[in-house]
Amino acid sequence: MRVGAAMHSYPYYRTNQSNGIITVSGEHTLYVDPDQAIVSIGIVTNDKELEVAQNENKQLSNRVVQSLLNNGVRRQDIQTSTYQVLPQYQFEDGKQTFTGYEVRQVFRVTVKSIEKVGKIIDDALKSGANRVENIQFIQSNPIESYQQALALAYQEAYQKALTLSGQSNQQLNPQPKSITEQSRPSAVPFMNTAYLKAADESTAVQPGQIAVTAIITVEFRTH
Structure with a gap:
């Protein structure tokens, strides 16, 4: 299976120095071959x-x-x-x-x-x-690809939290306070159209790739 990856920054974060909380999000997309x-x-x-x-x-x-x-x-x-x-x-x-x-x-x-x-x-x-x-x-096993995307989305969120804690002179607790999953495994259809076709034509079908995206929101404590 050929797997490509693309990372997208999900533009959402919040810091709260008085409560010692940093809330960040992570998003990651994998491109996988359908089977x-x-x-x-x-x-x-x-x-x-x-x-x-x-x-x-x-x-x-x-x-x-x-x-x-x-x-x-x-x-x-x-x-x-x-x-x-x-x-x-x-x-x-x-x-x-x-x-x-x-x-x-x-x-x-x-x-x-x-x-x-x-x-x-x-x-x-x-x-x-x-x-x-x-x-x-x-893809017959979308959960496996989604779990990979989920793990990479968490790494993105963690790196955001490290950056924000450093910029705000706080020390990050690497143990997250909470993790909220914003996405679910899904398959994007390549073609969705109704049409008639003559029997003597040759059908060339290109499957392309499927985008599997995971999005999470994570809260980290700081001190």
Whole structure:
């Protein structure tokens, strides 16, 4: 895993000589490589007869699922996230005319071989999928990266406290009075967009990196 780091000063500190307290904050961001992707792949069918639209959707969905399995996606990593039956209407001259039904099924697919995301999407489209609604790149163990960022955020806060205590002629107690965590582990999606794509196009997907940020506030005693 390639890890890059960037430090950001969180512009917040407070000294209180009468109470012997210095309050500082620390912030640190790690940039890590994702190792999994979550892709939403959909099948949309239309027909005047609901049963026809449903049967066509089922057949195409089965083909798409088989395509995913053939590409090494585990069955337990394929989940139906949406199944909708939507009546369709056409408006002309102020009149509403029923035109048929739209059946929509969307699979939430977890891809653990991130280098295969493009091929998996291409093959799903060739098998009958006609909608890719979302691609999100994640790290399977974000807690580990977040804990690294948290430790570095604390070091930044401690160095701030040392600087402030020295500038204000106080001696810093290295044992903190309190530590408050201001952030939580999170993954930033690389792509979040709905679009249609032709099956004969080639999908090139670049995952980029994920920013993991930790922010804390620390109180130190001085004397």
